[in-house]
Amino acid sequence: EAGVAQSPRYKIIEKRQSVAFWCNPISGHATLYWYQQILGQGPKLLIQFQNNGVVDDSQLPKDRFSAERLKGVDSTLKIQPAKLEDSAVYLCASSFRRTVASTDTQYFGPGTRLTVL
Amino acid sequence: AQSVSQHNHHVILSEAASLELGCNYSYGGTVNLFWYVQYPGQHLQLLLKYFSGDPLVKGIKGFEAEFIKSKFSFNLRKPSVQWSDTAEYFCAVTPSGTYKYIFGTGTRLKVLA
Numbered sequence: 530e531a532g533v534a535q536s537p538r539y540k541i542i543e544k545r546q547s548v549a550f551w552c553n554p555i556s557g558h559a560t561l562y563w564y565q566q567i568l569g570q571g572p573k574l575l576i577q578f579q580n581n582g583v584v585d586d587s588q589l590p591k592d593r594f595s596a597e598r599l600k601g602v603d604s605t606l607k608i609q610p611a612k613l614e615d616s617a618v619y620l621c622a623s624s625f626r627r628t629v630a631s632t633d634t635q636y637f638g639p640g641t642r643l644t645v646l
Numbered sequence: 647a648q649s650v651s652q653h654n655h656h657v658i659l660s661e662a663a664s665l666e667l668g669c670n671y672s673y674g675g676t677v678n679l680f681w682y683v684q685y686p687g688q689h690l691q692l693l694l695k696y697f698s699g700d701p702l703v704k705g706i707k708g709f710e711a712e713f714i715k716s717k718f719s720f721n722l723r724k725p726s727v728q729w730s731d732t733a734e735y736f737c738a739v740t741p742s743g744t745y746k747y748i749f750g751t752g753t754r755l756k757v758l759a
Contacts, residue, residue, distance in 0.1 A: 560745075562747065564749075569751070570751050570752070571650075571652075571736055571738075571749035571750050571751045571752050572690075572736070572749045573749070574746070574747055574748075577745050577747075579745070584745050585745050585746065620689075620690070622690075634680075634692050634695065635692075635747065636691075637682075637689045637690040637691070638689060639689045640689060
């Protein structure tokens with residue numbers, strides 16, 4: 530089966546500019562996750578969707594970050610305006626998980642490496 | 647706040663040496679536990695997971711992990727490492743009944759041929 534797709538793979542922007550990342554999860558996966566991974570740290574969950582609804586966005590800096598998953602399939606994460614500290618790898622993952630009571634494995638995409646100058 | 651600690655940030659071993667990477671979490675309830683691995687140039691992939699049952703879990707490529715509830719630990723082990731095990735290893739925890747997924751900071755393993 531095809532894996533989680535992300536684009537672009539690399540992006541370099543200047544501070545105060547805007548940027549958007551795209552993710553297409555594995556077909557049939559209900560849950561989609563966006564993570565931020567700063568160099569030397571583990572992935573930090575930014576937002577989690579169950580189908581097209583948000584179930585957790587407690588760590589999303591909502592003054593500058595936004596995300597949507599309009600049709601319960603692919604998703605876009607946007608940063609506007611970007612700051613130097615947003616330089617990181619942005620990972621998308623998906624899982625089949627249908628309810629909070631169930632547990633399963635996340636499958637990760639290759640990530641987008643963002644550099645803010 | 648819930649957290650996951652991986653105390654070994656960098657580990658260097660020679661081939662055939664034994665490996666043990668520590669993982670401790672802070673959460674008093676039931677948890678699901680994972681180890682993920684990221685090989686150079688590749689994306690994160692699951693190594694093994696524990697949901698319930700036998701606390702000794704076997705994963706891919708000869709890795710295993712033991713859940714010790716009293717110690718809030720889920721350490722990763724491999725009896726004899728290979729050069730191809732060079733990678734970064736992440737421990738992750740999901741408190742049961744939640745959607746939260748909490749990762750540790752990772753351990754970079756370098757295996758010398």
